[in-house]
Amino acid sequence: MLDMSDDALEVVQRSFTMQMRVESWLGGELLSDDVPVADGSEERDSSLAVPERVTLTVPVRDRGVSWDPTIDPRHPLAAYGQQLRISYGVEVGGDFEWITRGWFLITESSADGDTVNVQAQGLLTLVDEAKFAAAFQPSGTLASTVRSLVEPALTVEIDGTLTDRSIPVGMEWDDDRLGALNEVLNAWPAVGHVTEDGLLLIEPLTDAGDPVLSVTDGLGGTVVRWQSTTSRDGAFNVVVAQGESAAGVQVQGVAYDYDSNNPYWFGGDFNPLPVPYTYSSPLLTTVAQCRAAAEATLQRLRRTSSRKLTITMVPHPGLMIGDVISVTGGGLTSAPCVIEVLSLPYSPDEMTLTVRVL
Structure with a gap:
């Protein structure tokens, strides 16, 4: 917040x-x-x-x-x-x-x-529209590659808890600069967002944290509703991340979704067999890197499959996507949720949030 x-x-x-x-x-x-x-x-x-x-x-x-x-x-x-x-x-x-x-x-x-x-x-529009005029061959480390892809359009700030490592030789990106940035972040694993000061902050992906706000259905005109759409399209319960070692041998790491709060969790009623989502990147060169990327990808992709609520409330100008809030309503009692979508009016009106149940 x-x-x-x-x-x-x-x-x-x-x-x-x-x-x-x-x-x-x-x-x-x-x-x-x-x-x-x-x-x-x-x-x-x-x-x-x-x-x-x-x-x-x-x-x-x-x-x-x-x-x-x-x-x-x-x-x-x-x-x-x-x-x-x-x-x-x-x-x-x-x-x-x-x-x-x-x-x-x-x-x-x-x-x-x-x-x-x-x-x-x-x-990030500045990065998205700046396609490569010629093939881009990264060198150095993950951190230096992120800076090469983004600066001077945006100043990059990297969280000190991230561990930098070398980029494999021989990589090349042909067109999509923002896609290349996301590939680096996925393989790190890390996530980037533009701060209120206009900096691109690179930090570990996490949904952890204490709730910054408590929201209760009916209090102060707040309305909490479940989103009504459910679908099996694109669902998964296993993530497989694949790469290649320096010796040219394929390496991979696997992450199973054991979170029973997710309706697609492995071992639940969704499917007794593995339903994989496969992710591959030449930036992954060890089994440990593949496992870390698989876990982070699983965490990121849960956002599309987890249960969601829509909240209408008095505008709160401090809230941002990624904030954790506590929600009471729709059968939930002080359940932690993370904000995925928000709509903040710039005139006296109601604010709308879409939150994911953690």
């Missing part, structure tokens, strides 16, 4: 006064410190390659200023590299406490009558 004072945390669990602050930057230069926002929302979905989406509605004219982005390539709302830093203000004791939600790259903006519609995405 984003940093908030105790007073602000108390305020956002009931009705409160909010305000948005949107800054526009281009190449490190502040173009505007007060983009007027009439309406908008922020969507985050952990299943997407670029998880963050923002939409803004801005008046064409405000306080004598034209917000039509077509008048100048350096206009604060043009889509030529302009980035938005968005903060959510919560009134506490007559003043506003500002919670920075993050940095977002403007991908499209257009004037329509009296309004300007702005679309923005997370900063």
